[in-house]
Structure formats: structure tokens, C-alpha cells
Amino acid sequence: xxxxxxxxxxxxxxxxxxxxxxxxxxxxxxxxxxxxxxxxxxxxxxxxxxxxxxxxxxxxxxxxxxxxxxxxxxxxxxxxxxxxxxxxxxxxxxxxxxxxxxxxxxxxxxxxxxxxxxxxxxxxxxxxxxxxxxxxxxxx
Numbered sequence: 001x002x003x004x005x006x007x008x009x010x011x012x013x014x015x016x017x018x019x020x021x022x023x024x025x026x027x028x029x030x031x032x033x034x035x036x037x038x039x040x041x042x043x044x045x046x047x048x049x050x051x052x053x054x055x056x057x058x059x060x061x062x063x064x065x066x067x068x069x070x071x072x073x074x075x076x077x078x079x080x081x082x083x084x085x086x087x088x089x090x091x092x093x094x095x096x097x098x099x100x101x102x103x104x105x106x107x108x109x110x111x112x113x114x115x116x117x118x119x120x121x122x123x124x125x126x127x128x129x130x131x132x133x134x135x136x137x138x139x140x
Contacts, residue, residue: 091117
């Protein structure tokens, strides 16, 4: 059985409707022509960054792109460490070095993902929020 989530509902759940949202990104591999997620993200104010898959049809440059963007934005966009925070919706341990770099400088990083997120990422984050309990709330 295939489960699908509603992008707008997920966005609202993780904080996309907070006042003062400064920047939002959606990273991913080039979607099929009829995929509406990317246009929905753009409509919600996200900067959409798309990469082509490699010759073996594997996703490349996505995790590193996200990590680089997070560290860059932590210097260029974060203004008040007591008010501003970063929200990462991902569960891969590849983000741990970026999250540690950012939190070490006193910037809050909230991670939202399913329970099976990497333990190292859960521990590196300022706070971890499980999406498991919101399955029906964010379902399409």
C-alpha cells in the first residue's frame, strides 16, 4: 500500500507558517514532468534546487548541497541566535557534521523526520521531532 503526504500539511506541521520565515529550500533529483510537489513548494515560497541523477540513476549532490546551504545560511541569514532557528526535514547521518557545526555556534537546529532517523543526527540536533505521530495529519 502506498502512502503519500501532503506537502502543504507537512510544511505547516514543521513550522513553515511561522512568522518571519526567512528562507526555505527543497532539494531533490529531477522529478518527472507530472510531479506537482516541486511547483507546490515554489508556490509556498521555497527555493527549489534540482540535481540530475548520475549515469547509474542514483541521486547525487543532494545531501552535500543541503549541508553546504545550511552552513552558509547560518552565517548569512541567521541574525539572532536567541530567536532564529534552522529546521531540517531529513534523517540521514550525512547531515551530522553540518548540524554540529551550526549548533556549536549557538544556533538552534530542529530536525523533523520519521523515527528511523540516524541516532547520530537525533543526538546532534537541538531537538528532534518524530513525524510518525503525525501520519494521519500530514497524509494526502
